[in-house]
Amino acid sequence: MRRALAIILALGAGVLVWAQEPIKIGGLLEFTGACAAYGQMARDAIEFARAVGLVPKEVLGRPIELVYFDARTDPVESANGATRLIQVEKVVAIIGTMCSGVFLGAAEIVQAAGVPLIGPTTTNPLTTQVGDYCFRACFKDDDQGPVAAELARNYFKANTAAVVIDVAQAYCVGLGKYFIEAFEALGGKVVATLYCRSGDVDYTAQLTEIQRVNPDIIYTPNYYTEVALMARQARDLGLTQPILGADGLFAPELIEIGGAAVEGIHFTTFWHPAQATGIGLRYAEEYKKYFGREADAFGALAVDSYLLIVDAIQRAGSADPAAIKEALQTADLEVVTGRTIMTPEGNPVKDFYFLKVENGEFVYATMIPAARAAEIKALMGK
C-alpha cells in the first residue's frame, strides 16, 4: 500500500515537473585556447539572438535552456564536456564545437550516447564521418581548399604557390592538402610546402625559405592566432606576395595583432553581413545595433545550429535525441547564412564567400558558388 502510494506520488510529481521542465541544449564551445574568439562569438551570438527574439526561446511548449561548457580548444576537454553535458545536464542535443580537431574529441562520445552534435564551423570532412549523430552547419574543407585554389589561379593569376600548414590541427592539414591538389589540377605549381605548429610564434625560418623560392602567392590555412604573427614577420622580412587564408581568419584579433601587415589578406568564409538576405539581414542589422560592430560568420553559424536543432525538435514533435537526429537529417530551412539543406550524411551544401582586410576592416571581396567547387573536384579526380 505504501509502495503504491509512493509510486503514485512520484508519478504525479514527475508529470508536474514535466510540464515546466526545460529542454536543455548543450553549448560545447571554445571559450579559451586557440579558438577562444570563435567560441565566444558563438555564445554572444546565440545569447543575443535569444535576447532580441530573433530565434524561439521555447519549443513544444517547453522553454529552451542552454548549458555551456568550455571546450578549451582541447579535444580532451571537449570529450569531458560532452560526457558532462549528456550525463549530468541531460541535454538533448549539443551545439559545438567550433574547431574540427576539438569536435573529433567529443564525436565518439555523442555517437555512443546517441545525442546529436552539430558543429557550427567544423569544416574538416572527417567530423561527420564519425557517425550519424555528427553534423555540421557549414561547408567542408575538401570544397573550401579547391575554392581557394580557384581564387589563387583565376583571381590572383598565380602560377606558383607556397603553403604553410599547421600540423597540429586536422583542419589545417586537410585544407592544405586539398588546396595543393586543386592548385596543381588547375595548372599551378606548389613550390614549397612548409609546416608549423599551433602556438608557434616564430615563422622567420619558414618565411626566409619562402623568400628564397619566391612564389606568386602564399596559402596559409591556419588560425588567426598564428597567421597574424606570421603576416607581420613576412612583411618585416620584406615578403610582398599576397596571402590567402581560410575561414579561421575571420576574427578581430587578426587585425588587432596583425595591424598593417594583414592588409590585403584574402580568405574564404561562410557568410558576410553585406550579402545577407531574409532573416540574415535582420540578424546583421540587429547585431550591429546590439553590439555596435559587424556580425561575424562564426556567430551566424552558431545561431544557425540553434535554429536547426529547434526546427528538428519541432518537426520531430519530441525532444528525444534519436528523433532530433532523424529530423536533422532532412532539414531544409532558411537560416541566418541562407537556405540550408542538410544531407543525410550531416553535410549541408553552401556557397563560398571571400573577404579581404582593407583599412583595418573585413570587407566582402567576391564569392564562388557551391557548384564551382564540385567542378574543380571533378578536375582533381582526373
Added chain:
Amino acid sequence: MATYLQQLLNGVTLGSLYALIAIGYTMVYGILRLINFAHGDVVMWAGYWVFFLVVLFRLPWWLGALCAVVLTALMGVTIERVAYRPLREAPRISLLITAIGVSFLLENLIIVLPWAGGRQKSYPTPGLMTQIYTVGSVRVQGVTIWVPLIAAACLLGLIFLVYRTKVGRAMRAIATDIETTALMGADINRVISYTFLVGSALAAVGGILWGCRYPRLQWDLGIMPGWRAFTAAVIGGIGNIVGAMLGGFLLGLAEILIVAFLPGLSGFRDAFIFAILIFFLLFRPTGILGKPMKEKV
C-alpha cells in the same frame, strides 16, 4: 648566402630570448634544486603587466615596462614566500607539484581576469623595437639588435652580482650546501628571496622583449618558451648561469636552422628540440658547462 645570414640572425634573436628566460630556471635550480615550472608563466605575466600598464593605464611605454619588471619581480618573490617556502623541508616532489600548481594558477588567473580573458590581446610595441633596418638584402627588426645587447648586459650584471657582491657569495654558498650556510649565520630566507627577485626580473625582461618580437598576448604564451628555456638550461648545465645563456643561444639557433636546412621537416621542429633534451639527459646530464655532482646521501 643572404638567406643563411638572415636565418642566423633569426636564430640569434630567438636564442637571446631563451637565454634570458633560462637564467631564471637555472638560478632557482642551483639554489633550491627546484625546477620552477611557474617560471614560464611569470614570463607571460610580465607581458600582461606591460599590457595592463601601457594599454589600460596609459603609462608611457618605457615607464610601463619598468614597472612591469618591478611587479613581476615582486610576484616571483611572493610566489616563493607563499608557495615554496612553507614546503622547503618537505620532500622535493611536493615542491615540484606545487610549482605545477602555481603555474596553473597563474595561467587561469589571466583567463578569469576581465581585462585579460581567454582571447588574445595585442601587445604594445614601441617603434624602436619594430623599426626595420636593411643591410643589403638582410632585413632586421630593431628588436633583433636590442635583444642580444640587453641579454648580454643582463648577464654581465648578473655575473657581477653573483661573483662580486655579498648576496652573490651567499647565493653561491647556499647552492653548495644550504644547511652549513645557515649555520654560518647567513639569512637563508632573505638570500632565496633575492634569488627569486633577480630570476623573475630577468624573466620579466625576457617576457617584455618576447612581446616586442611576437606581439601577441595569450594565457598560455609562457608554456612553450618555458619548456624551451628549461631545455636550454639543461643543455648548458642546469645550475650554471653562463651555461643557461649558452644553451639558450644554441637552442634558438638549432630551432631556426633545422627549418632552414631541412624545410620539408619543419613540422618536426619541436620533436627535434626535445630530442636534444633527451639526448643530453641520457648522455651528458650535467650539460655542456655543468660540473659532475656527487649525489648527496
